[in-house]
Amino acid sequence: MLKLYNTMTGSKEAFQPLVPGTVRMYVCGVTVYDESHLGHARSALVFDVLRNYLQFSGYAVTFVKNFTDVDDKILTRAAQEGVPWTEIVERYLCTYRRDMARLGVAPADIEPKATEHMPEITTMIEALMAKGHAYRLDGDVYFEVRTDPAYGRLSKRKPEDLLAGARVEVDERKRNPMDFALWKSSKAGEPAWESPWGPGRPGWHIECSAMSIRHLGETFDIHGGGMDLIFPHHENEIAQSCAATGKEFARYWLHNGFVQINDEKMSKSLGNFFTIQDIFERSSCSEQVTGDALRYFLLTTHYRSPLDFSDVSVQEAKRALDSLYGLFQRLEEPSGEEGQGEAQLERAVTRLTEAFHRVMNDDFNTAAAIAQFQLLRGEVNRLLETGLSARARAQAREAFRSLGRVLGLFQLSIKEWEFKELEFRARPDDRTQGSRLDRERPEPPSFTDEQIERQLAERNEARRRKDFARADAIRTELSAHGITIEDRPDGTSRWKR
RNA sequence: GGCGCCGUACCCAAGUGGCUAAGGGAGCAGUCUGCAAAACUGCGAUGCGGCGGUUCGAACCCGCCCGGCGCCUCCA
Numbered sequence: 406m407l408k409l410y411n412t413m414t415g416s417k418e419a420f421q422p423l424v425p426g427t428v429r430m431y432v433c434g435v436t437v438y439d440e441s442h443l444g445h446a447r448s449a450l451v452f453d454v455l456r457n458y459l460q461f462s463g464y465a466v467t468f469v470k471n472f473t474d475v476d477d478k479i480l481t482r483a484a485q486e487g488v489p490w491t492e493i494v495e496r497y498l499c500t501y502r503r504d505m506a507r508l509g510v511a512p513a514d515i516e517p518k519a520t521e522h523m524p525e526i527t528t529m530i531e532a533l534m535a536k537g538h539a540y541r542l543d544g545d546v547y548f549e550v551r552t553d554p555a556y557g558r559l560s561k562r563k564p565e566d567l568l569a570g571a572r573v574e575v576d577e578r579k580r581n582p583m584d585f586a587l588w589k590s591s592k593a594g595e596p597a598w599e600s601p602w603g604p605g606r607p608g609w610h611i612e613c614s615a616m617s618i619r620h621l622g623e624t625f626d627i628h629g630g631g632m633d634l635i636f637p638h639h640e641n642e643i644a645q646s647c648a649a650t651g652k653e654f655a656r657y658w659l660h661n662g663f664v665q666i667n668d669e670k671m672s673k674s675l676g677n678f679f680t681i682q683d684i685f686e687r688s689s690c691s692e693q694v695t696g697d698a699l700r701y702f703l704l705t706t707h708y709r710s711p712l713d714f715s716d717v718s719v720q721e722a723k724r725a726l727d728s729l730y731g732l733f734q735r736l737e738e739p740s741g742e743e744g745q746g747e748a749q750l751e752r753a754v755t756r757l758t759e760a761f762h763r764v765m766n767d768d769f770n771t772a773a774a775i776a777q778f779q780l781l782r783g784e785v786n787r788l789l790e791t792g793l794s795a796r797a798r799a800q801a802r803e804a805f806r807s808l809g810r811v812l813g814l815f816q817l818s819i820k821e822w823e824f825k826e827l828e829f830r831a832r833p834d835d836r837t838q839g840s841r842l843d844r845e846r847p848e849p850p851s852f853t854d855e856q857i858e859r860q861l862a863e864r865n866e867a868r869r870r871k872d873f874a875r876a877d878a879i880r881t882e883l884s885a886h887g888i889t890i891e892d893r894p895d896g897t898s899r900w901k902r
Numbered sequence: 903g904g905c906g907c908c909g910u911a912c913c914c915a916a917g918u919g920g921c922u923a924a925g926g927g928a929g930c931a932g933u934c935u936g937c938a939a940a941a942c943u944g945c946g947a948u949g950c951g952g953c954g955g956u957u958c959g960a961a962c963c964c965g966c967c968c969g970g971c972g973c974c975u976c977c978a
Contacts, residue, residue, distance in 0.1 A: 435978070448978035478976070562905060562974075609976085631978030636905090638977090661978070662907090663971095670972065705915065705926075711908070711971075718914060721927045728926090731940065764916090772916055776925035786941055873936055880938080891940050899940090 407462065407766045409627075410709060412635060412658040413559055417768055420657065422626045428464045430456065431617040431655065432513070433630035433638065436473040437497035438482045440680040441504045443714055444664045444671055448631050450700060450813075451661045451708040453510045455629070457811045458765055469620045470513035471613060472498060474520050475596055475606050490596060504681040507696050509813040515620050519612040523598045526607045526615040529649050530587045530600075538648040542578050544590025544603040550583040553644045559658060560636035585641055587611050610641040617655070618646065628655030632662055662711045671714070679714060689828040690723070693821055698723040700813050704771040716829045723827040725779070729815065730822040732782050733805070734899065735789055736798040737819060746788035747797045753784040754804045761808050771812060778805065778815075824901040825887050851902070852886055861890070861898050869896070 407420040422428050432452045435445055449470075456468045474494045483490035505512070519526070530546055533539040538552045550556050550564060557563055564583050586608035591597035597604035607615075617625065623646075630639065639658065646654040663670055666677035688695040702722035706712040757777055764773035785793075785801050793801070809815030852860070860879050867875040880890050889901045 433978075436976090442978085444978045446978085451978095476976090560905075560973080565904090632907090633973070633977055636973065637975090663978075665971080669970095670977095672977075702914095707916075709907095710915090713914085715914095717927090721914065724928095725926050728940090735941085770916075773924075776916065779925050783942085790942070868936080871936075877937075889939065892935070892938080893940095894934080901940090 407459075408768055409657050409659060410768045412660050415561075418657070422464065423624060423656065426463070426465060428459050428466045428627065429621040429625035430459075430466065430468050430627035430629065431613070431621055431625060432468070432470045432628075433613060433634055434470045434472050434513075434516070435501060436476050436478055437494050437501060438476065438478040439497060440682050441497075441501050442664075442671065443679050443681065443684070444631065445501070446504065446508055446510075446681050446699070447664050447703050447708075447712065448629075448661050449505055449510045450508060450703050452629050452659075454704065454771060454812055455627075455659070455769055456513075457813070458769055461811050467515070467621065468513040469515045469517065469617060471616050472501075472516060472518045473609065473612065474498070474518045476609065480595060500682065504685075507685055507692050508681065509696050509700060509816075517616040517620060519607060519616070520598075522612065522616050522619060523600075523607070525619045526611055527588075527598075527600045529611060529615045529618075529645070530607075532649045533587065533645060536648060538645070539587055540580065541602055544588075544605055545586055546588040546602055547579055547584040548587050548641070548645050548648075549580060550585070550644065551581050553648055555647075556583075556644050557640065559640050559643055562636065562640075585610060585637065587645070610638055611645060613638070614642050614646040614649070614654075617642075618650070623650040623652045623654075625655055627657045627659060629659040629661070632660045635660055661708045662706075665711050665713050666715075667713070684719075684829075687829045687831070689830065690823050690825070691821075693817055694723070694823045695827065697726055697814060697817065698827055701726055701775070704812055704814075705775055707768075707770060707772050709768075719829075720827050726814075727824055729778070729782055729805070730817070730819065730824070731901075732786060732789075733802055733815070733822075734819045734901070736785070736793075736802045738899065739795070740789050740792050740798065746791055746793050750785065750788055750793060750797045750801055753781055753788075754800065757781045757804060758808065765811070774812065775814075778809070781805070824889060852883070852888065857883065857888060857900055861900060864890075865896060865898060868892075 408417045409420050410417050430452070432448075434449075435441060452468075452470070456466055459466045475490075479490050479493050483493045486493070502512070530539060533548065534541075534546070537549075539546050539548050564581075588600060588602055588605050588611075589608060590603055590605040596606060598606060617628070628639065628642075635658075643654050665671060666679065669677065671677055671679065684699065685692055685695055690698070698719050699722070702719050703712065705722065757780070760777045760780075761774055764770045764777065767773075781801075781804065788797075805815040860883060864876045864879040867873075867879070883890060883900070887902055890898050891901070892898045
């Protein structure tokens with residue numbers, strides 16, 4: 406039985422979807438006005454893994470993740486650059502999709518855009534007007550918070566408390582400072598859609614209500630997003646959705662913790678901002694390998710905890726993966742006395758599978774799940790010393806691959822993996838710290854597989870002749886090209902790059 | 903001012919009432935090896951920020967204190 410922490414109730418609850426066997430989930434995506442950063446990566450990854458796990462558990466999942474494609478920030482950016490706002494939207498939609506692909510985060514089933522749901526949005530606002538929850542103010546329309554007696558139940562705030570320390574500049578025209586915009590009239594030159602209240606664009610919160618209801622129905626199972634969205638975004642979504650439909654909105658509210666830098670929130674104003682693009686560009690490893698390391702790093706902390714990013718922590722994740730991929734490589738090689746540990750392996754795989762379900766069912770604890778994989782790594786390595794049949798080795802690899810698929814880990818082949826250290830170069834645009842040297846230092850020309858095999862054969866011939874000087878010279882030569890040699894007991898060698 | 907979160911070994915981190923406090927990284931020692939590398943084995947918190955309290959029993963519950971952070975404004 407899957408248990409999920411529900412922000413609404415502040416506790417872990419047994420997950421019971423509205424319609425047995427199916428899950429409808431909505432996650433707040435991004436406003437496409439800039440490069441995506443690690444925080445976006447974490448949120449996207451967390452809910453990607455949740456979706457995978459729900460499917461793995463047998464649910465038919467409908468996953469909706471929106472793009473906010475009309476918003477003040479987009480317009481501001483467009484004005485700064487002197488380009489049409491649609492160009493900003495187009496550009497950052499592309500970079501978001503590129504970054505998600507690199508992270509191995511699959512698209513949602515439906516990825517609606519605000520600009521494509523104007524009829525739903527205006528219809529919903531009209532319903533709120535008709536029911537007395539909203540009022541016009543010149544060309545704008547506001548939601549009247551006072552009409553919702555339950556307002557504040559998600560974020561556990563009372564409207565009175567909110568006013569006490571509010572740093573908001575209150576628009577004096579509003580009936581109540583808490584009231585928020587459903588519709589904003591447009592100024593000259595701004596994008597505008599026709600509405601009963603004149604040309605304008607939707608407020609931020611209404612689009613998520615309109616689009617989630619449009620694609621998932623008035624009541625659905627899971628609504629997710631970053632912690633910071635709890636208030637006011639999700640609070641407002643609940644208020645307007647329930648007011649419009651008279652029904653419960655989302656049943657389970659899930660929120661992921663922040664990515665921090667040096668224990669502080671990552672933000673542009675603090676200047677500690679890491680874009681996903683940055684990380685991939687600066688990594689010394691391939692995109693696939695960097696993506697895996699990043700995923701592993703992001704998933705070794707429980708999704709609700711804050712997570713501190715540093716180069717070192719990603720390097721540690723990479724090293725941890727190296728030991729796993731080292732095992733996968735050995736699993737592709739014949740091992741000693743065939744067949745000895747089959748029964749033990751069977752038990753170990755069963756144990757992993759059970760433990761994986763147990764910890765993932767507990768509020769999808771990916772950190773504990775990864776620990777289970779590490780436990781299996783140790784067991785399989787021990788069994789490999791006594792010998793495993795080809796069938797058992799394939800079974801072990803398959804256990805990592807099939808369960809790992811939920812986390813998006815362990816999917817690469819040995820040829821695709823890189824055993825070299827993951828290092829972060831200085832940022833390409835940083836000219837102050839010798840970064841040009843880093844950038845321009847050429848990668849040593851690599852050998853082809855055939856060349857390596859030839860040198861290895863020569864080296865092992867030399868070892869048989871006890872010509873260790875020659876053998877070590879070859880090893881040094883290969884090492885200079887990023888190739889590591891591991892000698893097996895039988896006189897043959899494996900190599901890694 | 904209001905609401906809330908965090909503090910577990912050198913570093914990261916799971917665990918939130920009861921088996922020896924997961925797992926990873928780094929380190930040290932050993933096995934193996936011509937030497938390495940890898941793998942394996944062992945070592946590593948008598949204690950979970952501090953002090954009290956509740957309990958037969960607490961890292962986990964309660965109170966106070968110390969330190970750090972978030973939200974209350976756009977924010978994943």
